[in-house]
Amino acid sequence: MQRFEGRVAVITGAGSGIGRATALRLAAEGATIVAVDLDTSAGERIAEETGGSFIAADVTDEAAVEAVYARTVEAYGSVDVAFNNAGISPPEDDSILTTGIDAWRRVQEVNLTSVYLCCKYALPHMREQGRGAIVNTASFVATMGAATSQISYTASKGGVLALSRELGVQFAREGIRVNALSPGPVNTPLLKELFAADPERAARRLVHVPFGRFAEPEEIAAAVAFLASDDASFITASNFLVDGGISGS
Ligand code: NAI
Numbered sequence: 001m002q003r004f005e006g007r008v009a010v011i012t013g014a015g016s017g018i019g020r021a022t023a024l025r026l027a028a029e030g031a032t033i034v035a036v037d038l039d040t041s042a043g044e045r046i047a048e049e050t051g052g053s054f055i056a057a058d059v060t061d062e063a064a065v066e067a068v069y070a071r072t073v074e075a076y077g078s079v080d081v082a083f084n085n086a087g088i089s090p091p092e093d094d095s096i097l098t099t100g101i102d103a104w105r106r107v108q109e110v111n112l113t114s115v116y117l118c119c120k121y122a123l124p125h126m127r128e129q130g131r132g133a134i135v136n137t138a139s140f141v142a143t144m145g146a147a148t149s150q151i152s153y154t155a156s157k158g159g160v161l162a163l164s165r166e167l168g169v170q171f172a173r174e175g176i177r178v179n180a181l182s183p184g185p186v187n188t189p190l191l192k193e194l195f196a197a198d199p200e201r202a203a204r205r206l207v208h209v210p211f212g213r214f215a216e217p218e219e220i221a222a223a224v225a226f227l228a229s230d231d232a233s234f235i236t237a238s239n240f241l242v243d244g245g246i247s248g249s
Contacts, residue, residue, distance in 0.1 A: 003229040004031035008076045010068060011035055012059050012118060013086030015042025017188030018137065021217035022083055022224045023050050029225060031081065034072045038086075059086045059114035069121045078129055081228045082122040085137040087111045089194045090153035104152045111156035112163070119167055123176065131175040133228045136164045138180040140243040147208060148201055157182075161239055168237025177236040179227050184243030186215040210245035 009026045013019035014035035023033045023046050033052030037043040040056050047054035055071060057064040072079050088110045091103040115136050126132025141150065142157035164180035171178060185191055185205055191214065195202040206212065223242040226232055241247055 002030040003225070003231065004029045004081070006030070007080035008032045008034065008072060008078050009081035009083060009228065010072055010079055010118075010122065011083040011085060012114070013037060013137075014046050014054075015039040017190055018183065018186060018217050018220045018224075019083070019085045020046050021221035022085070023052070025218070025221040025225050026081070026228070027052065029229075032076055034068070034076070034079075036068055036086070059084075059118065060109045062117055065114070065117040066121045068118075069125055073125050079122055079125045080129075080132060082118055082126075082132070082134045083137075083224055083228065084115045084118040084122075084134065086114055087137060087156075087190070089190045090150035092197045094150040094152050096149070096151045099152050107152040107156050108159070111153065112159040115160050115163060119163070119178070123167075123171065126176045127171070127174055132177075133232075134164075134167070134176070134178040135224050135227050136160050136178070136180050138164070138182045138239065140182050140184045140241060140246050142180075143182060143239060143241065144247050147204060148198075165237045165239075172236050177227075177232065179232070179235060179238045179240055181220070181224055181227060182239055182241045182243060183220045184209060184215055184241075184246045186217055186220055188217055208246050208249065209243075210249050213244075215242065215244060 009031045014023045015037035027033050027050035033050040035046045035054045043054040138160040139157040141154045142161045161180045168178040
């Protein structure tokens, strides 16, 4: 399938995990990839592997985000897909009783404000084109809460869900679709970091997954590819759960 032939996809957090797998998947389906990440060597590597380009940027930096979309349109003429995916895991002890204001603010900044910024600067280009697909990475915890307290993270992802819903409704008649993608636990460096601090947390979480395993990044990438493609032409403002059945159990 070449669903993205002639299309340009900007992917944040493309250097690792879900972003990296999605860059490879969309490139395999014909997309031109603009990889965005803080990590320069990982970003350059994925750009080389996909034959696209890499822009080193911090997604919490407004000027840098604006420049990402401006440079993409300058180089390739359009931005058809924006996968706003960069994010960080919660602080080690992320209970409402213990999470400090700085840690709270940092998580909102990277996980939620970044999505606001990416949408804000992708949308004007998409409106001009009269089409576009935005996929924002939320998490299953925004729908059902986490068994292990992670208040700043869960709240940031709840914000991503609400923002996506509102934009999906607002821009539907302009040919722009905006969806939230909510993965369950996925085998990526982010998850490994979370479990390294508390190894029993992995076992506790696994109990809640009907499949009895975590997702691989490629399984999430397949869902992003669907949502970003014309196959999802009647899907907008949705919370697309790819959680191995956690929220249904
Ligand atoms: P990851 O840690 O493997 O990759 C995240 C990438 O984002 C890294 O390459 C990192 O350098 C980049 N990044 C972090 N902060 C950045 C910033 N300020 N500016 C630019 N780039 C930045 O993580 P993973 O697991 O692939 O996560 C991707 C998204 O999926 C995140 O939003 C995460 O919250 C979400 N998610 C992950 C789940 C999991 O179990 N791995 C489950 C549900 C949601």
